[in-house]
Amino acid sequence: MWVAIAVGAVSCYALKLGGLSAPKAVLEDRRVQKVAELLPVALLAALIVTQTFSKQQELTIDPRAAGVGVAVIAVLLRAPFLVVVTLAAAAAALLRLIA
Amino acid sequence: MxxxxxxxxxxxxxxxxxxxxxxxxxxxxxxxxxxxxxxxxxxxxxxxxxxxxxxxxxxxxxxxxxxxxxxxxxxxxxxxxxxxxxxxxxxxxxxxxxxxxxxxxxxxxxxxxxxxxxxxxxxxxxxxxxxxxxxxxxxxxxxxxxxxxxxxxxxxxxxxxxxxxxxxxxxxxxxLRTPITWWAALIAAAVALTAVPFTPAGVPVLLAAAAVVALSLWSSHDDERRVETDSGEVPRNASHVDDTVPEERKVG
Known part of the structure:
Protein backbone atom coordinates (compact mmCIF):
# COMPACT_ATOMS: atom_id res chain seq x y z
CA MET A 1 0.00 0.00 0.00
CA TRP A 2 2.78 2.45 0.94
CA VAL A 3 4.49 1.79 -2.39
CA ALA A 4 1.29 2.62 -4.28
CA ILE A 5 0.79 5.76 -2.19
CA ALA A 6 4.35 6.87 -2.97
CA VAL A 7 3.98 6.12 -6.70
CA GLY A 8 0.67 7.96 -6.86
CA ALA A 9 1.87 10.98 -4.88
CA VAL A 10 5.12 11.31 -6.84
CA SER A 11 3.31 11.04 -10.20
CA CYS A 12 0.75 13.67 -9.20
CA TYR A 13 3.53 16.02 -8.04
CA ALA A 14 5.54 15.38 -11.20
CA LEU A 15 2.52 16.33 -13.32
CA LYS A 16 2.08 19.60 -11.40
CA LEU A 17 5.80 20.45 -11.65
CA GLY A 18 5.93 19.31 -15.26
CA GLY A 19 3.14 21.72 -16.13
CA LEU A 20 5.06 24.62 -14.60
CA SER A 21 8.24 23.65 -16.41
CA ALA A 22 7.06 22.34 -19.77
CA PRO A 23 7.69 24.36 -22.92
CA LYS A 24 4.68 26.44 -23.93
CA ALA A 25 4.35 24.66 -27.28
CA VAL A 26 3.66 21.31 -25.60
CA LEU A 27 0.90 22.66 -23.38
CA GLU A 28 -0.66 24.64 -26.20
CA ASP A 29 -0.79 21.57 -28.41
CA ARG A 30 -4.40 20.92 -29.31
CA ARG A 31 -4.10 17.16 -28.69
CA VAL A 32 -2.60 17.70 -25.23
CA GLN A 33 -5.41 20.10 -24.33
CA LYS A 34 -8.09 17.76 -25.61
CA VAL A 35 -6.73 14.82 -23.63
CA ALA A 36 -6.49 16.92 -20.46
CA GLU A 37 -10.06 18.12 -20.95
CA LEU A 38 -11.63 14.72 -21.62
CA LEU A 39 -9.52 12.39 -19.48
CA PRO A 40 -10.87 13.57 -16.08
CA VAL A 41 -14.47 13.29 -17.31
CA ALA A 42 -13.83 9.81 -18.65
CA LEU A 43 -12.14 8.59 -15.49
CA LEU A 44 -14.88 9.98 -13.25
CA ALA A 45 -17.60 8.41 -15.41
CA ALA A 46 -15.82 5.05 -15.37
CA LEU A 47 -15.28 5.24 -11.61
CA ILE A 48 -18.95 6.07 -11.03
CA VAL A 49 -20.33 3.14 -13.00
CA THR A 50 -17.81 0.56 -11.77
CA GLN A 51 -18.25 1.54 -8.13
CA THR A 52 -22.03 1.57 -8.45
CA PHE A 53 -22.77 -1.47 -10.59
CA SER A 54 -19.97 -3.93 -9.85
CA LYS A 55 -18.87 -6.12 -7.01
CA GLN A 56 -15.40 -7.51 -7.71
CA GLN A 57 -15.87 -8.93 -11.22
CA GLU A 58 -19.65 -9.15 -11.21
CA LEU A 59 -22.19 -6.63 -12.44
CA THR A 60 -24.89 -6.05 -9.83
CA ILE A 61 -27.70 -3.69 -8.99
CA ASP A 62 -28.00 -3.04 -5.26
CA PRO A 63 -28.80 -0.13 -2.90
CA ARG A 64 -25.68 1.69 -4.12
CA ALA A 65 -27.49 2.39 -7.41
CA ALA A 66 -30.27 4.13 -5.51
CA GLY A 67 -27.73 6.13 -3.53
CA VAL A 68 -25.95 7.32 -6.66
CA GLY A 69 -29.34 8.10 -8.26
CA VAL A 70 -30.08 10.36 -5.30
CA ALA A 71 -26.65 11.98 -5.77
CA VAL A 72 -27.45 12.74 -9.43
CA ILE A 73 -30.75 14.38 -8.45
CA ALA A 74 -29.04 16.39 -5.69
CA VAL A 75 -26.37 17.60 -8.14
CA LEU A 76 -29.06 18.59 -10.65
CA LEU A 77 -30.70 20.61 -7.85
CA ARG A 78 -27.30 22.26 -7.22
CA ALA A 79 -26.97 20.95 -3.69
CA PRO A 80 -23.61 21.57 -1.97
CA PHE A 81 -21.04 18.77 -1.98
CA LEU A 82 -21.55 17.56 1.56
CA VAL A 83 -25.34 17.43 1.08
CA VAL A 84 -24.95 15.37 -2.12
CA VAL A 85 -22.70 12.84 -0.42
CA THR A 86 -24.75 12.63 2.78
CA LEU A 87 -28.08 12.18 0.99
CA ALA A 88 -26.59 9.46 -1.21
CA ALA A 89 -25.19 7.56 1.75
CA ALA A 90 -28.44 7.97 3.70
CA ALA A 91 -30.52 6.68 0.78
CA ALA A 92 -28.39 3.55 0.45
CA ALA A 93 -28.40 2.97 4.21
CA LEU A 94 -32.17 3.41 4.42
CA LEU A 95 -32.76 0.93 1.61
CA ARG A 96 -30.55 -1.65 3.36
CA LEU A 97 -32.42 -1.09 6.58
CA ILE A 98 -35.76 -1.80 4.89
CA ALA A 99 -34.52 -4.81 2.91
CA MET B 1 -1.35 47.72 4.47
CA LEU B 176 -20.03 18.13 -18.72
CA ARG B 177 -20.25 21.31 -20.76
CA THR B 178 -19.92 20.30 -24.38
CA PRO B 179 -21.26 17.39 -26.45
CA ILE B 180 -17.78 15.89 -26.69
CA THR B 181 -17.44 15.75 -22.89
CA TRP B 182 -20.78 13.90 -22.72
CA TRP B 183 -19.54 11.47 -25.35
CA ALA B 184 -16.33 10.94 -23.39
CA ALA B 185 -18.33 10.18 -20.25
CA LEU B 186 -20.72 7.79 -22.02
CA ILE B 187 -17.99 5.93 -23.88
CA ALA B 188 -15.89 5.62 -20.73
CA ALA B 189 -18.86 4.29 -18.75
CA ALA B 190 -19.71 1.77 -21.47
CA VAL B 191 -16.14 0.53 -21.85
CA ALA B 192 -15.69 0.22 -18.08
CA LEU B 193 -18.91 -1.74 -17.54
CA THR B 194 -18.16 -4.04 -20.48
CA ALA B 195 -14.72 -4.79 -19.07
CA VAL B 196 -15.87 -5.53 -15.50
CA PRO B 197 -16.59 -9.27 -15.96
CA PHE B 198 -13.34 -9.92 -17.83
CA THR B 199 -10.67 -7.93 -15.96
CA PRO B 200 -9.54 -7.51 -12.35
CA ALA B 201 -10.95 -4.56 -10.35
CA GLY B 202 -9.27 -1.26 -11.22
CA VAL B 203 -8.44 -2.25 -14.79
CA PRO B 204 -11.84 -1.32 -16.36
CA VAL B 205 -11.26 2.31 -15.38
CA LEU B 206 -7.84 2.31 -17.04
CA LEU B 207 -9.27 0.76 -20.22
CA ALA B 208 -11.94 3.47 -20.27
CA ALA B 209 -9.19 6.09 -19.97
CA ALA B 210 -7.31 4.56 -22.90
CA ALA B 211 -10.46 4.56 -25.05
CA VAL B 212 -11.11 8.23 -24.34
CA VAL B 213 -7.51 9.24 -25.01
CA ALA B 214 -7.97 7.65 -28.43
CA LEU B 215 -11.23 9.58 -28.84
CA SER B 216 -9.51 12.87 -27.89
CA LEU B 217 -6.70 12.35 -30.37
CA TRP B 218 -9.18 11.50 -33.10
CA SER B 219 -11.42 14.46 -32.32
CA SER B 220 -8.55 16.96 -32.09
CA HIS B 221 -7.34 15.70 -35.46
CA ASP B 222 -10.86 16.44 -36.69
CA ASP B 223 -10.76 19.92 -35.12
CA GLU B 224 -7.50 20.68 -36.87
CA ARG B 225 -8.99 19.87 -40.24
CA ARG B 226 -11.97 22.10 -39.48
CA VAL B 227 -9.73 24.98 -38.43
CA GLU B 228 -7.74 24.55 -41.63
CA THR B 229 -10.85 24.83 -43.75
CA ASP B 230 -12.55 27.82 -42.14
CA SER B 231 -9.52 29.21 -40.23
CA GLY B 232 -11.80 31.05 -37.86
CA GLU B 233 -12.07 29.65 -34.40
CA VAL B 234 -9.30 29.74 -31.87
CA PRO B 235 -9.38 26.67 -29.63
CA ARG B 236 -10.40 27.49 -26.11
CA ASN B 237 -7.66 27.14 -23.57
CA ALA B 238 -7.27 27.67 -19.85
CA SER B 239 -11.02 28.19 -19.60
CA HIS B 240 -11.38 24.75 -18.03
CA VAL B 241 -9.20 25.93 -15.18
CA ASP B 242 -12.15 26.83 -12.98
CA ASP B 243 -13.98 23.56 -13.47
CA THR B 244 -14.31 22.15 -10.00
CA VAL B 245 -14.77 25.36 -8.10
CA PRO B 246 -18.39 25.59 -6.98
CA GLU B 247 -20.48 27.97 -9.05
CA GLU B 248 -20.91 30.68 -6.44
CA ARG B 249 -17.18 30.74 -5.67
CA LYS B 250 -16.03 31.33 -9.20
CA VAL B 251 -13.72 34.27 -9.58
CA GLY B 252 -13.28 36.80 -12.33
Whole structure:
Protein backbone atom coordinates (compact mmCIF):
# COMPACT_ATOMS: atom_id res chain seq x y z
CA MET A 1 0.00 0.00 0.00
CA TRP A 2 2.78 2.45 0.94
CA VAL A 3 4.49 1.79 -2.39
CA ALA A 4 1.29 2.62 -4.28
CA ILE A 5 0.79 5.76 -2.19
CA ALA A 6 4.35 6.87 -2.97
CA VAL A 7 3.98 6.12 -6.70
CA GLY A 8 0.67 7.96 -6.86
CA ALA A 9 1.87 10.98 -4.88
CA VAL A 10 5.12 11.31 -6.84
CA SER A 11 3.31 11.04 -10.20
CA CYS A 12 0.75 13.67 -9.20
CA TYR A 13 3.53 16.02 -8.04
CA ALA A 14 5.54 15.38 -11.20
CA LEU A 15 2.52 16.33 -13.32
CA LYS A 16 2.08 19.60 -11.40
CA LEU A 17 5.80 20.45 -11.65
CA GLY A 18 5.93 19.31 -15.26
CA GLY A 19 3.14 21.72 -16.13
CA LEU A 20 5.06 24.62 -14.60
CA SER A 21 8.24 23.65 -16.41
CA ALA A 22 7.06 22.34 -19.77
CA PRO A 23 7.69 24.36 -22.92
CA LYS A 24 4.68 26.44 -23.93
CA ALA A 25 4.35 24.66 -27.28
CA VAL A 26 3.66 21.31 -25.60
CA LEU A 27 0.90 22.66 -23.38
CA GLU A 28 -0.66 24.64 -26.20
CA ASP A 29 -0.79 21.57 -28.41
CA ARG A 30 -4.40 20.92 -29.31
CA ARG A 31 -4.10 17.16 -28.69
CA VAL A 32 -2.60 17.70 -25.23
CA GLN A 33 -5.41 20.10 -24.33
CA LYS A 34 -8.09 17.76 -25.61
CA VAL A 35 -6.73 14.82 -23.63
CA ALA A 36 -6.49 16.92 -20.46
CA GLU A 37 -10.06 18.12 -20.95
CA LEU A 38 -11.63 14.72 -21.62
CA LEU A 39 -9.52 12.39 -19.48
CA PRO A 40 -10.87 13.57 -16.08
CA VAL A 41 -14.47 13.29 -17.31
CA ALA A 42 -13.83 9.81 -18.65
CA LEU A 43 -12.14 8.59 -15.49
CA LEU A 44 -14.88 9.98 -13.25
CA ALA A 45 -17.60 8.41 -15.41
CA ALA A 46 -15.82 5.05 -15.37
CA LEU A 47 -15.28 5.24 -11.61
CA ILE A 48 -18.95 6.07 -11.03
CA VAL A 49 -20.33 3.14 -13.00
CA THR A 50 -17.81 0.56 -11.77
CA GLN A 51 -18.25 1.54 -8.13
CA THR A 52 -22.03 1.57 -8.45
CA PHE A 53 -22.77 -1.47 -10.59
CA SER A 54 -19.97 -3.93 -9.85
CA LYS A 55 -18.87 -6.12 -7.01
CA GLN A 56 -15.40 -7.51 -7.71
CA GLN A 57 -15.87 -8.93 -11.22
CA GLU A 58 -19.65 -9.15 -11.21
CA LEU A 59 -22.19 -6.63 -12.44
CA THR A 60 -24.89 -6.05 -9.83
CA ILE A 61 -27.70 -3.69 -8.99
CA ASP A 62 -28.00 -3.04 -5.26
CA PRO A 63 -28.80 -0.13 -2.90
CA ARG A 64 -25.68 1.69 -4.12
CA ALA A 65 -27.49 2.39 -7.41
CA ALA A 66 -30.27 4.13 -5.51
CA GLY A 67 -27.73 6.13 -3.53
CA VAL A 68 -25.95 7.32 -6.66
CA GLY A 69 -29.34 8.10 -8.26
CA VAL A 70 -30.08 10.36 -5.30
CA ALA A 71 -26.65 11.98 -5.77
CA VAL A 72 -27.45 12.74 -9.43
CA ILE A 73 -30.75 14.38 -8.45
CA ALA A 74 -29.04 16.39 -5.69
CA VAL A 75 -26.37 17.60 -8.14
CA LEU A 76 -29.06 18.59 -10.65
CA LEU A 77 -30.70 20.61 -7.85
CA ARG A 78 -27.30 22.26 -7.22
CA ALA A 79 -26.97 20.95 -3.69
CA PRO A 80 -23.61 21.57 -1.97
CA PHE A 81 -21.04 18.77 -1.98
CA LEU A 82 -21.55 17.56 1.56
CA VAL A 83 -25.34 17.43 1.08
CA VAL A 84 -24.95 15.37 -2.12
CA VAL A 85 -22.70 12.84 -0.42
CA THR A 86 -24.75 12.63 2.78
CA LEU A 87 -28.08 12.18 0.99
CA ALA A 88 -26.59 9.46 -1.21
CA ALA A 89 -25.19 7.56 1.75
CA ALA A 90 -28.44 7.97 3.70
CA ALA A 91 -30.52 6.68 0.78
CA ALA A 92 -28.39 3.55 0.45
CA ALA A 93 -28.40 2.97 4.21
CA LEU A 94 -32.17 3.41 4.42
CA LEU A 95 -32.76 0.93 1.61
CA ARG A 96 -30.55 -1.65 3.36
CA LEU A 97 -32.42 -1.09 6.58
CA ILE A 98 -35.76 -1.80 4.89
CA ALA A 99 -34.52 -4.81 2.91
CA MET B 1 -1.35 47.72 4.47
CA UNK B 2 -3.67 45.58 2.45
CA UNK B 3 -6.09 47.26 0.10
CA UNK B 4 -9.70 46.23 -0.48
CA UNK B 5 -8.98 44.06 -3.53
CA UNK B 6 -6.34 42.08 -1.67
CA UNK B 7 -8.67 41.58 1.27
CA UNK B 8 -11.35 40.31 -1.07
CA UNK B 9 -8.97 37.81 -2.65
CA UNK B 10 -7.95 36.48 0.76
CA UNK B 11 -11.57 36.26 1.89
CA UNK B 12 -12.50 34.32 -1.26
CA UNK B 13 -9.53 32.01 -0.75
CA UNK B 14 -10.59 31.25 2.81
CA UNK B 15 -14.14 30.55 1.62
CA UNK B 16 -12.86 28.12 -0.99
CA UNK B 17 -10.66 26.48 1.64
CA UNK B 18 -13.62 25.89 3.93
CA UNK B 19 -15.76 24.59 1.06
CA UNK B 20 -13.09 22.07 0.04
CA UNK B 21 -12.78 21.10 3.69
CA UNK B 22 -16.12 19.35 3.33
CA UNK B 23 -14.63 17.20 0.55
CA UNK B 24 -11.74 16.53 2.91
CA UNK B 25 -14.07 15.23 5.61
CA UNK B 26 -15.64 12.76 3.18
CA UNK B 27 -12.22 11.78 1.86
CA UNK B 28 -10.89 11.02 5.33
CA UNK B 29 -13.95 8.95 6.16
CA UNK B 30 -13.89 7.08 2.85
CA UNK B 31 -10.18 6.36 2.97
CA UNK B 32 -10.27 4.72 6.41
CA UNK B 33 -13.35 2.68 5.53
CA UNK B 34 -11.52 1.55 2.37
CA UNK B 35 -8.93 -0.02 4.66
CA UNK B 36 -6.15 2.57 4.65
CA UNK B 37 -4.61 3.40 8.01
CA UNK B 38 -4.79 6.85 9.57
CA UNK B 39 -1.16 7.71 8.63
CA UNK B 40 -1.71 6.47 5.05
CA UNK B 41 -4.83 8.61 4.74
CA UNK B 42 -3.09 11.73 6.03
CA UNK B 43 0.01 11.19 3.89
CA UNK B 44 -2.20 11.03 0.79
CA UNK B 45 -3.69 14.43 1.62
CA UNK B 46 -0.31 15.96 2.47
CA UNK B 47 1.69 14.62 -0.46
CA UNK B 48 -0.72 13.74 -3.27
CA UNK B 49 -2.87 16.78 -2.45
CA UNK B 50 -5.27 16.76 -5.36
CA UNK B 51 -8.79 15.80 -4.37
CA UNK B 52 -10.21 13.87 -7.31
CA UNK B 53 -7.04 11.76 -7.57
CA UNK B 54 -7.17 10.88 -3.89
CA UNK B 55 -10.84 9.88 -4.11
CA UNK B 56 -9.99 7.73 -7.13
CA UNK B 57 -7.08 6.06 -5.35
CA UNK B 58 -9.07 4.99 -2.31
CA UNK B 59 -12.13 4.27 -4.46
CA UNK B 60 -10.21 1.69 -6.51
CA UNK B 61 -8.73 0.18 -3.35
CA UNK B 62 -12.17 0.04 -1.69
CA UNK B 63 -13.58 -1.78 -4.74
CA UNK B 64 -10.92 -4.47 -4.30
CA UNK B 65 -8.55 -3.20 -6.98
CA UNK B 66 -4.77 -3.39 -6.76
CA UNK B 67 -3.29 -0.34 -5.00
CA UNK B 68 -1.04 0.28 -8.03
CA UNK B 69 -4.11 0.41 -10.31
CA UNK B 70 -5.40 3.03 -7.90
CA UNK B 71 -2.14 4.96 -8.20
CA UNK B 72 -2.34 4.83 -12.02
CA UNK B 73 -5.92 6.15 -11.98
CA UNK B 74 -4.89 8.91 -9.57
CA UNK B 75 -2.00 9.94 -11.82
CA UNK B 76 -4.23 10.03 -14.92
CA UNK B 77 -6.74 12.22 -13.11
CA UNK B 78 -3.88 14.49 -12.01
CA UNK B 79 -2.98 15.16 -15.64
CA UNK B 80 -5.23 18.22 -15.70
CA UNK B 81 -3.01 19.89 -13.10
CA UNK B 82 -0.20 19.89 -15.67
CA UNK B 83 -2.27 22.06 -18.00
CA UNK B 84 -2.74 24.70 -15.33
CA UNK B 85 1.01 25.22 -15.68
CA UNK B 86 0.46 26.86 -19.05
CA UNK B 87 -1.16 29.83 -17.36
CA UNK B 88 0.65 29.67 -14.03
CA UNK B 89 4.19 29.48 -15.43
CA UNK B 90 3.57 32.69 -17.35
CA UNK B 91 2.12 34.33 -14.24
CA UNK B 92 4.81 33.34 -11.76
CA UNK B 93 8.01 33.02 -13.82
CA UNK B 94 9.50 31.12 -10.89
CA UNK B 95 13.08 29.96 -10.68
CA UNK B 96 13.80 26.39 -9.69
CA UNK B 97 13.84 26.25 -5.88
CA UNK B 98 10.61 28.24 -5.49
CA UNK B 99 9.01 26.44 -8.41
CA UNK B 100 9.47 23.13 -6.56
CA UNK B 101 7.44 24.54 -3.68
CA UNK B 102 4.79 26.23 -5.79
CA UNK B 103 4.16 23.04 -7.77
CA UNK B 104 2.59 21.27 -4.80
CA UNK B 105 -0.08 23.97 -4.64
CA UNK B 106 -1.11 23.68 -8.29
CA UNK B 107 -4.70 22.47 -7.92
CA UNK B 108 -8.09 23.31 -9.41
CA UNK B 109 -8.87 25.96 -6.81
CA UNK B 110 -5.56 27.84 -6.84
CA UNK B 111 -5.50 27.82 -10.65
CA UNK B 112 -9.03 29.23 -10.71
CA UNK B 113 -8.11 31.95 -8.22
CA UNK B 114 -5.19 33.11 -10.35
CA UNK B 115 -7.22 33.81 -13.47
CA UNK B 116 -7.38 37.59 -13.00
CA UNK B 117 -5.15 38.49 -15.94
CA UNK B 118 -5.59 42.25 -15.61
CA UNK B 119 -3.86 42.35 -12.26
CA UNK B 120 -0.87 40.03 -11.98
CA UNK B 121 0.10 40.70 -8.35
CA UNK B 122 -3.50 40.04 -7.35
CA UNK B 123 -3.58 36.85 -9.42
CA UNK B 124 -0.37 35.65 -7.75
CA UNK B 125 -1.85 36.44 -4.35
CA UNK B 126 -4.95 34.48 -5.34
CA UNK B 127 -2.84 31.45 -6.24
CA UNK B 128 -0.93 31.40 -2.96
CA UNK B 129 -3.91 32.32 -0.77
CA UNK B 130 -6.14 29.64 -2.29
CA UNK B 131 -3.36 27.06 -2.41
CA UNK B 132 -2.40 27.51 1.24
CA UNK B 133 -5.95 27.86 2.54
CA UNK B 134 -7.13 24.73 0.72
CA UNK B 135 -4.00 22.86 1.85
CA UNK B 136 -4.65 23.73 5.50
CA UNK B 137 -8.39 23.00 5.48
CA UNK B 138 -8.02 19.87 3.36
CA UNK B 139 -5.49 18.25 5.68
CA UNK B 140 -7.27 19.12 8.90
CA UNK B 141 -10.58 17.90 7.47
CA UNK B 142 -8.96 14.66 6.26
CA UNK B 143 -7.75 13.93 9.77
CA UNK B 144 -11.15 14.71 11.32
CA UNK B 145 -13.01 12.63 8.73
CA UNK B 146 -10.66 9.69 9.24
CA UNK B 147 -10.98 9.85 13.03
CA UNK B 148 -14.76 10.14 12.74
CA UNK B 149 -15.10 7.11 10.46
CA UNK B 150 -12.89 4.97 12.68
CA UNK B 151 -15.52 5.32 15.40
CA UNK B 152 -18.15 3.67 13.18
CA UNK B 153 -18.65 -0.05 13.06
CA UNK B 154 -20.05 -1.23 9.73
CA UNK B 155 -19.60 1.25 6.90
CA UNK B 156 -21.88 -0.44 4.35
CA UNK B 157 -24.84 -0.27 6.76
CA UNK B 158 -24.27 3.47 6.89
CA UNK B 159 -24.06 3.73 3.13
CA UNK B 160 -20.46 4.94 3.21
CA UNK B 161 -19.68 2.77 0.19
CA UNK B 162 -21.75 5.23 -1.86
CA UNK B 163 -19.67 8.23 -0.78
CA UNK B 164 -17.04 7.76 -3.50
CA UNK B 165 -19.36 7.38 -6.52
CA UNK B 166 -21.56 10.20 -5.18
CA UNK B 167 -18.49 12.42 -4.83
CA UNK B 168 -17.49 11.56 -8.40
CA UNK B 169 -20.94 12.59 -9.65
CA UNK B 170 -20.50 15.97 -7.96
CA UNK B 171 -16.98 16.38 -9.36
CA UNK B 172 -17.95 15.36 -12.89
CA UNK B 173 -21.12 17.43 -13.33
CA UNK B 174 -19.48 20.85 -13.85
CA UNK B 175 -17.19 19.34 -16.50
CA LEU B 176 -20.03 18.13 -18.72
CA ARG B 177 -20.25 21.31 -20.76
CA THR B 178 -19.92 20.30 -24.38
CA PRO B 179 -21.26 17.39 -26.45
CA ILE B 180 -17.78 15.89 -26.69
CA THR B 181 -17.44 15.75 -22.89
CA TRP B 182 -20.78 13.90 -22.72
CA TRP B 183 -19.54 11.47 -25.35
CA ALA B 184 -16.33 10.94 -23.39
CA ALA B 185 -18.33 10.18 -20.25
CA LEU B 186 -20.72 7.79 -22.02
CA ILE B 187 -17.99 5.93 -23.88
CA ALA B 188 -15.89 5.62 -20.73
CA ALA B 189 -18.86 4.29 -18.75
CA ALA B 190 -19.71 1.77 -21.47
CA VAL B 191 -16.14 0.53 -21.85
CA ALA B 192 -15.69 0.22 -18.08
CA LEU B 193 -18.91 -1.74 -17.54
CA THR B 194 -18.16 -4.04 -20.48
CA ALA B 195 -14.72 -4.79 -19.07
CA VAL B 196 -15.87 -5.53 -15.50
CA PRO B 197 -16.59 -9.27 -15.96
CA PHE B 198 -13.34 -9.92 -17.83
CA THR B 199 -10.67 -7.93 -15.96
CA PRO B 200 -9.54 -7.51 -12.35
CA ALA B 201 -10.95 -4.56 -10.35
CA GLY B 202 -9.27 -1.26 -11.22
CA VAL B 203 -8.44 -2.25 -14.79
CA PRO B 204 -11.84 -1.32 -16.36
CA VAL B 205 -11.26 2.31 -15.38
CA LEU B 206 -7.84 2.31 -17.04
CA LEU B 207 -9.27 0.76 -20.22
CA ALA B 208 -11.94 3.47 -20.27
CA ALA B 209 -9.19 6.09 -19.97
CA ALA B 210 -7.31 4.56 -22.90
CA ALA B 211 -10.46 4.56 -25.05
CA VAL B 212 -11.11 8.23 -24.34
CA VAL B 213 -7.51 9.24 -25.01
CA ALA B 214 -7.97 7.65 -28.43
CA LEU B 215 -11.23 9.58 -28.84
CA SER B 216 -9.51 12.87 -27.89
CA LEU B 217 -6.70 12.35 -30.37
CA TRP B 218 -9.18 11.50 -33.10
CA SER B 219 -11.42 14.46 -32.32
CA SER B 220 -8.55 16.96 -32.09
CA HIS B 221 -7.34 15.70 -35.46
CA ASP B 222 -10.86 16.44 -36.69
CA ASP B 223 -10.76 19.92 -35.12
CA GLU B 224 -7.50 20.68 -36.87
CA ARG B 225 -8.99 19.87 -40.24
CA ARG B 226 -11.97 22.10 -39.48
CA VAL B 227 -9.73 24.98 -38.43
CA GLU B 228 -7.74 24.55 -41.63
CA THR B 229 -10.85 24.83 -43.75
CA ASP B 230 -12.55 27.82 -42.14
CA SER B 231 -9.52 29.21 -40.23
CA GLY B 232 -11.80 31.05 -37.86
CA GLU B 233 -12.07 29.65 -34.40
CA VAL B 234 -9.30 29.74 -31.87
CA PRO B 235 -9.38 26.67 -29.63
CA ARG B 236 -10.40 27.49 -26.11
CA ASN B 237 -7.66 27.14 -23.57
CA ALA B 238 -7.27 27.67 -19.85
CA SER B 239 -11.02 28.19 -19.60
CA HIS B 240 -11.38 24.75 -18.03
CA VAL B 241 -9.20 25.93 -15.18
CA ASP B 242 -12.15 26.83 -12.98
CA ASP B 243 -13.98 23.56 -13.47
CA THR B 244 -14.31 22.15 -10.00
CA VAL B 245 -14.77 25.36 -8.10
CA PRO B 246 -18.39 25.59 -6.98
CA GLU B 247 -20.48 27.97 -9.05
CA GLU B 248 -20.91 30.68 -6.44
CA ARG B 249 -17.18 30.74 -5.67
CA LYS B 250 -16.03 31.33 -9.20
CA VAL B 251 -13.72 34.27 -9.58
CA GLY B 252 -13.28 36.80 -12.33
Missing amino acids: RNEAEKRVIRDALGIGIATGTYGLSFGALSTTAGLTLPQTCVLSLLMFTGASQFAFVGVVAAGGAPLAGAATAALLGSRNALYGLHLARLHRLRLPRRLGAAQFVIDESAAMSLDTRNEPLARLGFWAAGLSVFGCWNIATLLGALGARALSNPSVLGLDVVAPAAFVALMAPR
